[in-house]
Amino acid sequence: MPHKTLADLEAAVQKLDQKVATGQMKIVDERKAVQEINLLNRRKKDFAVVEEMQNSIDADRTKLKAMKDQKQDPELKELNDRYDALDKEFKEIKAEQDSVYFPLPLPTVRCCN
Numbered sequence: 001m002p003h004k005t006l007a008d009l010e011a012a013v014q015k016l017d018q019k020v021a022t023g024q025m026k027i028v029d030e031r032k033a034v035q036e037i038n039l040l041n042r043r044k045k046d047f048a049v050v051e052e053m054q055n056s057i058d059a060d061r062t063k064l065k066a067m068k069d070q071k072q073d074p075e076l077k078e079l080n081d082r083y084d085a086l087d088k089e090f091k092e093i094k095a096e097q098d099s100v101y102f103p104l105p106l107p108t109v110r111c112c113n
Helices: 006-022 027-071 074-101
Strands: none
8 A cells, every 4th residue: 555644545545636626637647547536536535444443452552561561560560479489399398299209109999790
């Protein structure tokens, strides 16, 4: 797309419209210009949709940045580090217990002999 903003698109439409309005164009060129104007007017609708999506994306980026900033809160970071340390300690204890209890042979159950 050669037009990056809605203002650029509207300026192109206005420029073509002025050329057509002067009446100095050949009929063939005037028809092409009118077709181009119609195409650009349809693209305006697409720009509205894209602009709405871009605004949504920008809002999501703002929320994400706020969440990242909140995550970097020193108190929250300290709590996360403490949780990680306690979780690591828990996993070590669990592994130690598993190594003690799981090597024991499971009792065999005999049925109907």
